[in-house]
Amino acid sequence: LVVNPGWPCADSSEALYQVWQPLEPAIVVDGFTCEDDVEVFDFAVEGNIDGNASMLWDFGTGTPNLADLPSPGGISFGNANTWDVTVSVNNHGCTSDASFTWTAPPEPQASVENQYQFCTGLTFDFNNLSTDADAFYWDFGDGQGGTPSGTSTDPNPTYTFPDTGIYEISLTAAADFTCPDVATAQVEIQFLLEPDFATPDPNCFDDHFFTFSGTASSDENTMYEWDFGGATAYSNVEEAEVLGLMYAEPGTYDVTLTASVPGLTGCIQSFTAEVTAIEEPTVDFAAGPWTGCPPHAVSFDNLSTTETATTYTWHFGDGTSSSAVSTSHTYASPGSYPVTLEMETGGFCQRTLELQSAQNVEILPIPVAAIDVTPNQVDILNPLVWVEYLGDQNVDCYYSFGDGGGLEGCQGQYIYSDGGTFTITQTVVNEFGCANTAEGQVSVSGSVFYAPTAFTPDGDGLNDVWLPVVRGVSEYALRITNRWGQLVFETTDPDEPWLGQMGSEGQHYVPNGMYLYRATYTDQIGYPRMAEGHLHVAR
Known part of the structure; x- marks a missing residue:
């Protein structure tokens, strides 16, 4: 500051001022622990403050409820769902307050699905039913002897135990800013129970004799029960072995082997497979008509039954045959012909059958024509x-x-x-x-040509047309002219009459008088002939 600047008696003075930005503190949770199921928080202040700042904390319902530390810790709110925190900050003489409201997240609930696998062997699949958790820790209770090493952090682990037995399983479910929850469960690990047996091939009903050898578990206490799915004519069963089985009727049956271990909870399993006793094939046919004149066609309808691939051979009795399923055959000569159908089945039921018709095909004699x-x-x-x-x-x-x-x-x-x-x-x-x-x-x-000498085209129904009689010709042409040689009518059809008209249009009629005709024709042996003469028109 200069007083009386420019004067001889001027004076000056100096002072230092420090200027700071307004404080903008913010409360943050700086740490979290769970001690004896009690949630414990650490706090800090963020913002434009430095190490010279002093702070006064008010934790409301917390314990302790006041603090003057920059970053107080170990504050507990009794696991309350909501609470408030305030802090007053003084930094370089500047002051400001900040507040913080806490709403607790949902607490995790640990849960393990009840055992649903029994007698499935040493390897077990766990199903995690926990809620509101994002981190898990499993302890399988086997003293670290299994695979992997007795614990897991997978949400739904698969674990192989070292031996059979009952194990106490614990699952810890955790989430941020909450205390973890623990659930326990017991699992009973048993030997694998997996019944099975080899399925015999299908066979013809008359020949079928099925045997089965069942397996299920290494547990010597395993019990076996067989269900053959239908009525049997014979069965010989010794626990897991079926030494012989015959069904009462042909068909496809579901054979079920059920294995169980007494005293082990839920330890029962079944295995089902199909077996087939193939119905015996039959050979039969219908035919007709059995009698007829040659050439005579007979239809043959195959009525055979079979459940496997089959070939057929028809023998018609006249030296010919066919491999069609159903067919027809035409007999050309008179005679009596026996018909035979052969069938040969393949696959799992091989049979060769033959049937001759009860009656012969009778082809009747034909008469002699002479x-x-x-x-x-x-x-x-x-x-x-x-x-x-x-x-x-x-x-x-x-x-x-x-x-x-x-x-x-x-x-x-x-x-x-x-x-x-x-x-x-x-x-x-x-x-x-x-x-x-x-x-x-x-x-x-030979040939014939006769021409009338006159006609009367007056419309009275008598002698109204002029038509020569022509027989035995292959080609024909007729021309009629008047006395001066003028053409009045012509035709190449021996059956076309002249009506007395002038020209082919017939619009005018010729006058009465004499007219000349000339007919040229070829007879049946190809010899050309000609006939000419005159005729009279009189009305």
Whole structure:
């Protein structure tokens, strides 16, 4: 400070000031222990203070309830769930207060699941049911003799004990800022009880004789009980051994071996496996129709029963066979044929069976067909033929003459209406209804062309069309012209008549008068012919 600056009588003075930031103390829990199930806390203050600070603590309901130390410890609140702490801080003349409210976390509850494994051997799986804990310590009570070394920090450990016996197990469950909890349990460690037996292969019912050799435990006190799952015809049991077993009926059965150790809690186990006494295969079939005319098809339905892989062979009695399960066969020749079905089963039930039909397949005789055609070449002007059955059997005869006509009876005559070469089919049927056929041929040669000389197309229903009679032709063409050579009508169809029209459209009709026609055609032997003349139209 300068007084009267610039004057001869000026004076000055100095002073030192220390300036500090405002205090911002905060209470923290600096340590925790559990002493005789009592929670004990240590405290400290954090913030912008240094080692020159003085403090006054008030712990409220705690013991002790006051302290003037920078970091007081060993404060107990009687395991209360909530409590408050305050501190007054003086640092370089600056003062400030801080407060702290505690809410206790949930206390851990240690719990071990009751023993649920019995007679499972020296190795045991523990199930931890503790709550509100995050750290665990197991003591297996075996004097450190097991595997691992008698203790574990795993939540759910698996432990192998050194021997059978009853062991006192303890589990300590812990969490931060709480006292740990301890639970104890007893476990009874027994030899492994694990019943088992080898399953015999399936077998045919008539041959089956099952044996079993059971195992379960090294404990000599183990008892065995067998359940064969169905009615038996014979059984011979000696504790863990089944020296012989036969079922009353074929089928698949559940065989159960139950092992138990008397006096050991919960020490009972079962093992189940299937055995099969295979039903004996049977061979059978149905067939039909058993009787018929050749070619005759017979269906064969396989009714055999089997439970294993099976092959079949059909013998039809005519030298042929089939390996189908069900099949059909066509017999071509008359005769009596025995049918046999062979079946061969495989797998665990091997059998060879054979069945011959109780009746034979009867293929009826067919009649002899023999035809005589007389003559086998005729002219169109006399197209009559005679047919006759040449056989000596008692048959019914039917003839088809190839032009749409027919005849019933074993002999008779037939008149053709057109030329050409025709196949005559004779069908004969015997007393069994079996049929046979024979064929003959006839040639109708020559040709016929006849043309009327006049017609009257006046619509009175009499002589209204002009149509030549044409027979025995293979190609045909007709042209009609007037006297001046003008074409008035033409056709290639021998069955198409001229109606007196002009042209093919028929919109106009020709006048009365004389007209010329020319027909060209080819007969059945390929020889070209021509016919021409005149006709009159008169209305």
